[in-house]
Amino acid sequence: MSEFLGKDRRTHYCGDLRESNIGERVCVMGWVKKARDLGGLVFVDLRDRSGIVQLAFDENTEKAVFEKALLLKTEFVVSAKGVVRERSSKNPDIPTGNIEIFADEIKILGESETPPFDITDDCKTNEELRLTHRYLDLRRPVLQNNIIFRAKVAKSVRDYLCDKGFIEIETPILIKSTPEGARDYLVPSRVHKGSFYALPQSPQLYKQLSMVAGFDKYFQIARCFRDEDLRADRQPEFTQIDMEMSFVDTDDVLVLVEGLIKHVFKDCMDVDIPTPLPRYTYRECMERFGSDKPDLRFGMEIINLNDALSGCGFPVFASAIEAGGSVRAINLKGYGDKLSRKEIDKLGEYAKGCGAKGLAWVKRGETDSGSFLKHMTEDELAAIYKATDCVAGDVLLILADSDNNRVLTQLGQLRVEAANRLGVERSGFNFLWVVEMPFFEFDYESGEWVAMHHPFTSPMDECVEYLDSDKGKVRAKAYDLVLNGIELSSGSIRITDPKLQAKIFELLGLSKEEAQVKFGYLLEAFRYGAPPHGGMGIGLDRLVMQMLGVTSLRDVVAFPKMQNAKELMTDCPAEVPAEAVAELGISFVKSEKSE
Numbered sequence: 001m002s003e004f005l006g007k008d009r010r011t012h013y014c015g016d017l018r019e020s021n022i023g024e025r026v027c028v029m030g031w032v033k034k035a036r037d038l039g040g041l042v043f044v045d046l047r048d049r050s051g052i053v054q055l056a057f058d059e060n061t062e063k064a065v066f067e068k069a070l071l072l073k074t075e076f077v078v079s080a081k082g083v084v085r086e087r088s089s090k091n092p093d094i095p096t097g098n099i100e101i102f103a104d105e106i107k108i109l110g111e112s113e114t115p116p117f118d119i120t121d122d123c124k125t126n127e128e129l130r131l132t133h134r135y136l137d138l139r140r141p142v143l144q145n146n147i148i149f150r151a152k153v154a155k156s157v158r159d160y161l162c163d164k165g166f167i168e169i170e171t172p173i174l175i176k177s178t179p180e181g182a183r184d185y186l187v188p189s190r191v192h193k194g195s196f197y198a199l200p201q202s203p204q205l206y207k208q209l210s211m212v213a214g215f216d217k218y219f220q221i222a223r224c225f226r227d228e229d230l231r232a233d234r235q236p237e238f239t240q241i242d243m244e245m246s247f248v249d250t251d252d253v254l255v256l257v258e259g260l261i262k263h264v265f266k267d268c269m270d271v272d273i274p275t276p277l278p279r280y281t282y283r284e285c286m287e288r289f290g291s292d293k294p295d296l297r298f299g300m301e302i303i304n305l306n307d308a309l310s311g312c313g314f315p316v317f318a319s320a321i322e323a324g325g326s327v328r329a330i331n332l333k334g335y336g337d338k339l340s341r342k343e344i345d346k347l348g349e350y351a352k353g354c355g356a357k358g359l360a361w362v363k364r365g366e367t368d369s370g371s372f373l374k375h376m377t378e379d380e381l382a383a384i385y386k387a388t389d390c391v392a393g394d395v396l397l398i399l400a401d402s403d404n405n406r407v408l409t410q411l412g413q414l415r416v417e418a419a420n421r422l423g424v425e426r427s428g429f430n431f432l433w434v435v436e437m438p439f440f441e442f443d444y445e446s447g448e449w450v451a452m453h454h455p456f457t458s459p460m461d462e463c464v465e466y467l468d469s470d471k472g473k474v475r476a477k478a479y480d481l482v483l484n485g486i487e488l489s490s491g492s493i494r495i496t497d498p499k500l501q502a503k504i505f506e507l508l509g510l511s512k513e514e515a516q517v518k519f520g521y522l523l524e525a526f527r528y529g530a531p532p533h534g535g536m537g538i539g540l541d542r543l544v545m546q547m548l549g550v551t552s553l554r555d556v557v558a559f560p561k562m563q564n565a566k567e568l569m570t571d572c573p574a575e576v577p578a579e580a581v582a583e584l585g586i587s588f589v590k591s592e593k594s595e
């Protein structure tokens with residue numbers, strides 16, 4: 001038995017005590033949230049992960065105990081024993097607000113210096129300071145509850161998948177590169193100087209090889225590492241609910257994942273997600289929402305005006321259409337009153353920032369105003385209004401470009417920006433599948449076709465014939481799960497024919513030799529009987545973030561990194577002694593310390 005705790009053993013968590021415990025003698029342990037000395041009375045709010053309970057000391061308290069209570073300061077760790085009694089002044093704001101513990105024994109288990117910031121949910125301290133003392137930050141109930149909720153989600157996932165016959169397999173962290181389109185984190189080998197391990201961007205090839213090995217259904221709550229420039233919704237390491245199944249086609253994977261989502265939302269939040277989830281092809285998403293991860297909690301769909309404008313004399317529109325591009329609009333229905341000329345100009349600036357040449361607009365009212373009305377005939381305007389169902393009170397935003405994808409993407413971004421600026425009501429959980437993703441995408445920078453997903457994704461059977469002749473036409477057996485405008489996960493049915501896999505490597509610019517060096521083991525494995533298989537990786541961090549309605553990944557990751565990939569609490573990455581580097585057979589040129 002610990003000498004420190006003596007005979008004390010906790011009987012209850014602080015936040016669990018209720019009126020039903022009145023009269024019971026209990027022992028609680030936790031942190032002092034607040035101690036109030038009111039003369040002959042001392043009240044202490046004691047906090048643990050379950051919540052808060054009030055300890056009371058008064059004129060009936062033994063003198064020695066009362067004096068000890070007077071020593072208590074914020075964040076002291078304390079064990080207290082006493083009898084639960086009804087409070088005289090109740091606090092309806094907390095679940096334990098009707099009771100208190102009349103404490104007759106108290107032990108200080110750990111003292112605390114004054115913390116650098118208030119351990120409260122509404123603490124306004126800057127995030128850097130909080131992350132530097134993350135162990136204190138995590139004491140804040142809001143964060144503590146987020147992390148506990150995350151654990152609940154992970155358990156729920158495990159329960160569901162184990163129930164469905166999935167086997168949890170741990171795949172290695174020190175591996176040969178598995179490409180997912182990002183840069184690898186590399187780990188130098190001391191034993192094999194000059195050689196490097198990569199940290200997995202995902203367990204992709206191991207899960208596929210687990211299928212070749214015959215495990216049939218694999219899952220892992222897997223850590224993935226991608227060395228990318230960080231944005232608000234990225235971390236260099238993140239967690240993925242990684243799955244793979246044998247003898248399946250797209251439909252089987254989607255149905256399984258729908259079941260998983262339904263189960264987890266019900267189990268963890270008591271929310272019913274209606275299934276099957278809607279499925280949209282990639283093309284449809286782009287045409288209607290200008291995005292492959294559309295937020296469907298609001299409308300404002302994109303409308304093609306090419307037919308309405310055929311033969312139009314306005315050069316901006318006419319030249320876009322003639323060049324094979326298009327003129328497209330979104331109708332901000334009923335938002336005319338909310339959009340001043342200045343606001344519309346701001347949207348124009350935003351559109352330019354997205355690469356648009358300029359924003360054409362019309363605001364309909366008693367008299368219509370707009371940026372291009374004088375260039376249009378009455379008939380042309382009438383055709384535009386008809387195509388967009390645009391009436392008094394509406395605002396039309398119009399973009400034109402000789403490249404269809406460009407105009408769609410720009411308008412898709414503008415759609416979301418306009419909704420944000422207008423404060424369009426968005427609530428609930430809107431899931432959808434995006435299927436039939438393109439196999440290749442054209443990289444304007446390099447002028448080359450690159451794989452949209454990883455190179456192990458199978459092309460759709462009917463598209464294989466276009467692999468050489470018309471890459472833009474090749475669709476993949478790939479699918480994304482989108483929630484509220486965020487890509488939650490992606491997956492695919494995989495290639496299992498070694499010849500097709502070799503061909504894809506070749507099309508993606510890998511020579512035979514390179515393919516052999518990088519992925520020879522996979523090509524070889526496929527020669528020994530590979531079952532058809534497919535799977536998915538669901539971003540656990542993003543899922544939890546959406547479930548909790550928080551806007552930063554750092555609110556759902558216990559020990560996150562900053563935007564610059566630094567972990568402030570441990571100050572990592574850190575320099576290492578020169579000998580340690582030399583041992584790895586590495587010498588490096590010291591550059592100015594980057595921040």
Ligand code: ASP
Pocket residue numbers: 180201202203204240243490491492535536537
């Ligand atoms: N490996 C993929 C990813 O990490 C997911 C999958 O295809 O299963 O995005």
